[in-house]
Amino acid sequence: LLERLKPRCEEIIAQYEVKRSALLPLIHLFQQHEGFASPEAMRAVADMLDLTPAVVESTVSFYTLFFRKPVGKYVLQVCRGLACQLNGAEDIQAYFREKLGIGHLETTPDGMFSYEEVECLAACDRATCMQVNLEFFYDLTPQVIDQMLDAMRAGTFTVAPMAQTETPASTWIVKQDTQVSQGTKSLGAVDQPNPNNAGGLDKDGVIMLDRIVTQEQRFRGRTKERLANVEPSIAAIYANGQEGSH
């Protein structure tokens, strides 16, 4: 693939006065052909631009339109901006989740669809809107969605599927990523309670730390015990002797 794209890459690099500026367009190019920004592609781009692979990956990880893991053939990005929300985007999102059986940032097991709720797409005059592989669709209703999904499954949809060179996993988000947008920074992982995400959310959306603060009288004692009292899963972690490692 690199051989084939090389001339186009050189054309792109020549458009800029400083080589590194070509980083985004080159990743766009590779992603277009591979369906995602693969480690090999990032290494190749690093070579062409005289950068280290780490620098390239760091930059790529900043941008939400670059996927560092394979995604579905159709990436469905439904707008969750304010104007869409005022016009019923929540119902549309719920409909998608139900129809596809997956949630935000997930891919269906057959590798067909990836679903994401994205920020304002700048088409608020025709809310609610979405993009399929970056092509706009407006004025969504359950009927429109049904027709779209059927056409995609039947292979008669107006938008071409993404290239898919590898089978996608259930999500394309890289776990160790500390990117702000994935909500994994100081809060800790939502679904994996451990002593160090006391500030995180529990399943009810309540901050665990707040429970402790508001129920201080009931839970006096050392931090470990307090935490274990509040969250059974933490007690289990202590019991098994596996202290959290974040």
Add this chain to the structure above:
Amino acid sequence: MPVVKVLTEGIGEANLRDINVYKERGGYKQLERAVRTLTPNDVLEICDKSGLRGRGGAGFPTGRKWSFLPANNPMRYLVCNCDEAEPGTFKDHMLLEEAPHLVLEGILIGAYGIGCHHAYIYIRGEFKRGYQIFMEAVEEARKAGYIGKNLFGTGYDLELTVHRGAGAYICGEETALLNSLEGKRGEPRLKPPFPAIAGLYGMPTVVNNVETLAYLVPILEKGAAWFASVGTERSKGYKIVSVSGHVQKPGNYEMPIGTPVREIIEIAGGLRPGRKLMAIQPGGGSSACIFEEHLDLPYDYESMQKAGSMLGSGAFCVMDDTTDFVKAAFNLVRFFAHESCGQCTPCREGGHWLETVLHRFVAGRGLQSDLDMLRKVSNQITGINLCALGDSIEPFLASVLNRFPEQFEARVIKEEVLPA
């Protein structure tokens, strides 16, 4: 009704994507006139006299921005900012797709006006279709001799590079945009130095919004006095207002700056029958709300500021009495928390904690102490970050919390139902 067609002229009627159609309607004449008969200084003077102010959000006078470029350095760049991502704004998206040649001519005139030989346009990654349309326009213009070496035989060279982003709201901030254009993470830089002194590749750079540059074309055609004759004392000319939310005919409407707020709602078809106006967000996701008592204010930079909000990018979001303001506030706070680049702690952490707290309110499980905290926390986030994103997190929340406290209070849980 004061709807006018200046930039929006012909959109929806003629195929302005076709260079021949655009030329028949007088396209590229102003570029030719500028390059052939005017000096860059003349262009700057016309721009200055017209009173044109930046249409991207900050509203900085365009002529003054250009004049900050150091005269002793011939190396300089013009960058057109088409990373439109402010919630509720969709004017640049329309211009890019429907009038690509107008945008292009504006950029080229702007580039000549500041005397640069290489201009860039940064297009939001999501606008794939717009990018393709614009690339075709650029190819056509290049063939027609409007881009390249020795324009119109005058010896003036001008190159243009189209750069596509990859999904990051923060790249609309000018220094973050420059970093992204340089192939780096889109993180804003410390200012000063401002881009006019050290911008792209460390060289003096002007970053202007799509709409700002596009207005150069009619200003050159009809004169600075024509543009300065409309609008209010300090806000001149026309503006495309993106009306969205609870109106019957949302869309882009071009009008003189200073049109009363009430009229803008009428232009967009008014509210749905039987509904009552609750709030308007007049300047995109970053702005505080204005309310009923502000309906007769002129929609200009100064009046919006006096009302405690801002005109911003001209995104005008109307909310009626069906609106859940707790959810709306959560929506916008989540947006800013999501889009924070993470460099500055108050913005990165503050945004995320506000999101978490508001999430509790949305779930009907807010705490009484949160209400006081929400009221106090704002000045601990605002004004202490590298860029304006941190300052944008809280104005909407503060204004609706102040106006509709009952909606928040209704979602506070009582002590005894706290989960054990």
